[in-house]
Amino acid sequence: MNKGLLDRDNPVSGLHPEDTEVTGRVCGAIAQIDIRQVYKNNSNNAIDAAYIFPVPDSALVTDFHASMGKAEVNGFVMEREEARQAYGKTAGATEGTLLPGEGRQDIPGVALGMIPPGERVCIHISYIQQLEYYGNQLRISVPALTAPDGYGILPEECSQSREENFSKTRLVIWMALHRRAVSFQSPSHAIKVDRPEEYKAVISLQGEYTGLDRDFVLLCTFREEESSRGTAYCTGSNGGTLYMTLVPWLPDAEGAGARDYIFLLDTSDTMTGQRLAMAKAAFNTMLRNLSEIDTFRIAAFGSDVHTFAGGSSLPYAQASLDRASRWISALTPEGRADMFKALRYALPPGNNGKSIIMLLTAGRIEDSDDLVNYVKHNIGKNRVHVFGADTRANLCMLKRIADVGRGSCQVLRQGESMEDGAIRMFCGITGTVAERVGLDWTGIEAEDVFVSGLINVRHLEPITVLARFPGPLEGKALLRGNTDGGIFHLALDASDIEQDNRWGFIEKIWAKKKIEHLEGVLAYTAPEKYERVREEIIRLSKNHNIPTAFTCFVAVKVVPDRLTGLPVPRMLPVFQPAGEVYNDGEGQGNKADDIERQSTGGKAEPLTRSEILRMLARNQQANGAFYAGTADSLLAKLNTTALALIAFTAVREGTNIYRRQLEKSVKYLIERVTNGRITPERRENTQTLLRTILALKLCLESGVIKQTEEEWVLRWIDDIREGAEASLALTGGQSELLDFLDGDIQWQCRHTIKGIAAINDSPSILKKRIALSACEGDAVPALARLGVLEALKR
Structure with missing residues (x-):
């Protein structure tokens, strides 16, 4: 850990936090985090201390205060030239002082000076951050504030025991949300969630005191629905x-035209183990999002490029899908990633194609102007979309490729499944x-x-x-x-x-946006207006404590004069850390890798609802059906497909990324029931028809079915009703179909789903069947049934 209070001369020091309090406020996707820490110098010597800000890379420090004995340190923004003069006049000036904003606008930390033995240092730091929505999820992260043992690093001469120096941490985050939340989860810590109102939440650590020895990560998942909400900070x-x-x-749209896809998969040495397995799974699911009028090509690249089917563009059908799945399954890691070769294959010089190119890579590549320029000059009407499957991907380079490739770029986020991330991106680039x-x-x-x-x-x-x-x-x-x-x-x-009037940090983010806009247009501003724009930038910067090209964040230490007792200000230099107090070999911020190692570790993923849906999605047939093999009867195929649809749609959350696949399943059910003459007259068809109708009703209520096809689906259900009425008129008695169709039925009700799905197997029996299956495809019927049972738990 290279953040917090440390000794500039000796990183292994007796400085460690005795007490830490983290309070956060989140409005929509804007956050303000306040950190208060109390340190004590437990060594026998004075320490030349510096405080390195424990903030995310995208955050902006807007307030800093420290107290040490009778001395006080405050941080604020000054004009750059004023700051230079102040550093030159005060006794605190040091040779080589770095002014924040010289090459960077953030500030790494502040050199606080000498801390006598036994003295405490109280720190308060506040930062703001604009968070990103990722699909229907918002991620909030607070960096680790202590070393992984929870105590800090103590020297041999430290007099106190580790137990006495345990770091106490409290964390509370108040949230005012702009979307309806479904769940709050933390892959890093045990949390307590209070929901006083529908759009409000209070998140705290489970228990009053817990060591924050790793990044705190909070994942907020929202309903997949249209919404509009706002907050106004009033003055x-x-x-x-x-x-x-x-x-x-x-x-x-009522119908999309044929598309040609080129899938490029990184199989270099950086994609070994579980990462390559998840990438293969993502490719299998992406392929199943194609339609029967589409064509596709696949290439894998490491040190060389290997093409599927000799590089030919194949029509999407069951035969080509089966061949592609087997080819993907056999891929192994090979050498160093040569992305240039892969993109030359997809974009040959002088090409006149109009393909959608999906590149999935670990992204650990070096910057290359040659590669960017090649894509820029050969992109034509194609589009290159890039997904970085590693938290340590060279995001800057991947974004450059996507920008000149007329596409988009996303990278794996902490706490997210690679398969979900890649599919969400693919659905976005192929969607409306x-x-x-x-x-x-x-x-x-x-x-x-x-x-x-x-x-x-x-x-x-x-x-x-x-x-x-x-x-x-x-x-x-x-x-x-x-x-x-x-x-x-x-x-x-x-x-x-x-x-x-409690959300003042909203105004700070607005001011940051305006400053960035003004700095961007300054180079094109007429001379007579230049000074006015510059003054406005400085005014906003000072009012909101935001460093700019003309201002910088400085720290002033006020110490009482020994003789007069009057306060004497001294400018403190900015500290650029030269080493690390703690390094776990991977660096900070790689919680996703830790989670990946913990969740895989040579063992199969637990069969949660999310994993069941992933397994079903990557084993769907080209025509949208779900079944184990071609030997299954038509009724068996229809039943398994209907149950799979119910598993996806009985709970709405988490299904939007599979929408295109589910649309194909709806079409398969209606066409096969109609063409296969599965009519109400035959009693053995009743359960199949009921499951099919339930699946369609759930699809209608969850928004899976396109508006232009709703009438077609409802008309088909009416045709089944008419068939059941005609059958009842001939045979008499009672019709279970009509009881449901004409009754006051809540189709999303747990009792209705349980009654119609009629799954008699226990979850343990179904899990055994899945575990004993030769391959995932053979386990599809059991997966569909288990998926329904998991949905019923909710």
Whole structure:
């Protein structure tokens, strides 16, 4: 661990936190974290101390305070030239002092000076961070604040025992959410969750005192639904700052044209073990998202490029899917990744293709202008989308490739399954995209508006808006645009926006956005306006403690004069750490790797609902069916497919990434039931038809079925009802089908699902069948049944 209070001369020192308190406030996807720590010098010697800020890379420190005996240290922003002069005049000036902002706008830490033996140091640091939505999940992370043993690193001469020096930590995070949350989970710590209101939550560590010896990670999962919500930070009659989150549900096109896909899989030495196994699983699922009119190619690359089917572009069908699955399964790691060769294969010089290229790589590559320039000059009408399957991927280089490749780039996030991440990205790039999207203000006088996500608006991907308003908040905001499936619009009325004066950090994020905008246009500003823009940047910087190109974050130590007792200020130098107090060999921030090692470790993943859905998805047939083998009867195939659909849709959360696959399953069921003459007249068909109708009803209620196909599905259900009525008129008696179709039935009710699914096997028996299956494909019937039972638990 190379953060916190440490000795500049001797990293192995007696400085360690006695007490730590972390308080966080999250509004939408904006966070402010306050850290308060108490340290004590337990060594027998004075220590030349520096405090290295324990903050994420994307965070911005906005406040710093330290007290040591009678001395006080405060951090704030000054104009750069004023800071240079102040450092030169005060006794605190040192040779080679680094001013924050010289080559970087953040500040690594502050040199505090000498700490006598036995003296305590009290630290308060505050930072803000704009978090990212990843699909329907928000991730909040607080870096580790103690070494992994929980005590800090103690020298041999330390007089206190480790037990006496145990670091006490309290953590509480208050959340005001902009989306309806389904769950709060931490892959790193045991947590307690309080939900006082639907959009509010309080997260704390389980137990009052727990050592924060590793990154604290909180994953908040939201409902997959359209939503609009906002928060306004009000400053009296002078207006305030508005923050909105808009999540659009985009209508699908009635039919998409044929597409050609090129899948590139990194099989270099960096993709060994479980990482390659998960990448193969992701590829198998991505292939099953293709339609019968699509074509595809696959290539694996390490030191060389290996192509499937000789590099030919094959039509998507069951035969080509089976061949591709076997070829992917046989891939092994090979040498160093030569991404240049792989992209030359996908983008030969002078090509006139229009392919969607999906590149999955560990991403541990060096920067290369030659590679970027090659893609730029040969991209044509193709698009290159990149997924980095390693938390240590060279994100900058991957983004450069995606940018010139007219595509998108995502990397594996901590706590996320690689398979889920890759599939979510693939569904995003192949899903509905809105065009000519605009944000209109009706009655709201919005100024200095900054919108994220307005370009390439995609289905259920959040759009965030920050703006100033000068007076009362009245009227509404309207997001609207066009898709191939029609026009969409999403409104947020001012009366539904929560107004509160506790979220001042919203204004800081808005100020940061405006500063970045002004700095970006400064180079193109006319000379007569340059100074005015520069002054506005400095004003915002000082008001909100945000370092810029013209300002820097400085620290001033105030010590009472020994003779007069009057306060004497001294400028403190910024400290650039030269070494590490603690290094676990992997560095900080790789919790995802730790989780991966813990969750795999040579053992199979536990059969959670999420893992069951992944296994089903990667074993779906090309036509959308779920079954074990071609020898199954039509009724068996229909029953297994219906149960699989029920497993996916009985609980809505976590299924949106499989939407295209489920659409194919809906089509398969209706066509096969119709063409196979599975009619209500035959009693043995009743259970199959009921399961099929239940699956379709759940798909309708969960939004899986396209709006343009809802009428077709409902008409088919009416045809089954008419068939059941006709059969009843001939035979008399009672019809179980009509009892359900004409009764007051809640199709998403647990009792209804349990009754119609009628699964008599116990979970333990089903798990044994899955474990004894020769391959995952053979286990599909058991997986479908177990998936329904897991859904019923919820």
